Amino acid sequence: MIVTIDGVAASGKSSVSSGVARALGIPYVSSGLLYRAATLLGLEARLDLGEAAPLLSHLQMLPLRLEPLPEGNRIWQGERDLTPQLHQSAVDAGVSAVAAHPELRAWVDEQLRRLPPPFVAEGRDMGTNVFPQAGAKFYLTASPRIRAERRAAERPEDVDAIEAALVERDARDRVQSAPAPDARVIDTGPLSLEEVIAEILKGVKG
Ligand SMILES: Nc1ncnc2c1ncn2[C@@H]1O[C@H](COP(=O)(O)OP(=O)(O)O)[C@@H](O)[C@H]1O
Numbered sequence: 001m002i003v004t005i006d007g008v009a010a011s012g013k014s015s016v017s018s019g020v021a022r023a024l025g026i027p028y029v030s031s032g033l034l035y036r037a038a039t040l041l042g043l044e045a046r047l048d049l050g051e052a053a054p055l056l057s058h059l060q061m062l063p064l065r066l067e068p069l070p071e072g073n074r075i076w077q078g079e080r081d082l083t084p085q086l087h088q089s090a091v092d093a094g095v096s097a098v099a100a101h102p103e104l105r106a107w108v109d110e111q112l113r114r115l116p117p118p119f120v121a122e123g124r125d126m127g128t129n130v131f132p133q134a135g136a137k138f139y140l141t142a143s144p145r146i147r148a149e150r151r152a153a154e155r156p157e158d159v160d161a162i163e164a165a166l167v168e169r170d171a172r173d174r175v176q177s178a179p180a181p182d183a184r185v186i187d188t189g190p191l192s193l194e195e196v197i198a199e200i201l202k203g204v205k206g
């Protein structure tokens, strides 16, 4: 079984996927962390994120490992845990440029398609491009203001600045962020986290 949960930035994908996966007793996979790790390593090496080839060869020298823990995925580069650095603003600002390169998307997709089902996969194009065969597909949305308020509760940043950055990232990610035609779209705005998880579990179990 593969369940896909796609959606816009900060719509609740990873929290919801973690809850759904735990209830089903299967792992969840956070595809965005691979794009974030590629961005972090590119920034650290002072590479131009607008160019795919140097970044890709850099990544091929530093193989990454995604650890799909139920409480939150982690990304390792050898013995180094990159996870704590993946949600900093510099990575947020650079990640859409990295995710726009078809070569980088192929690099991420190859790692995801190697994973043995069952799992819940979350991101932007899990239901459309990476796992079109998935048995249950969902797409999360919420207004930019609500998403910014939720993020502001996690980070010491101004809610207006977070909202502006989210809107900009949504626009840059639009190409790969369309819902699959067979995905169920859920507006998480008026719902609690538990209600979103329950709604999805109902859909998965039919
Ligand atoms: N109804 C809800 N649905 C989803 N997430 C919610 C909801 N209410 C609050 N949140 C919170 O929103 C925050 C952003 O969610 P996250 O899972 O990080 O989103 P994403 O993976 O899409 O970036 C988390 O702190 C989450 O707990």
Ligand SMILES: Nc1ccn([C@H]2C[C@H](O)[C@@H](COP(=O)(O)OP(=O)(O)O)O2)c(=O)n1
Binding pocket: 008, 009, 010, 011, 013, 031, 032, 033, 035, 036, 095, 096, 099, 122, 123, 124, 125, 126, 169, 173, 176
């Ligand atoms: N399947 C995916 C997952 C993420 N991305 C890109 C788009 C996003 O800006 C970044 C980071 O995604 P992530 O889901 O980790 O973060 P947000 O929920 O957007 O805060 O990666 C993508 O293009 N395709």
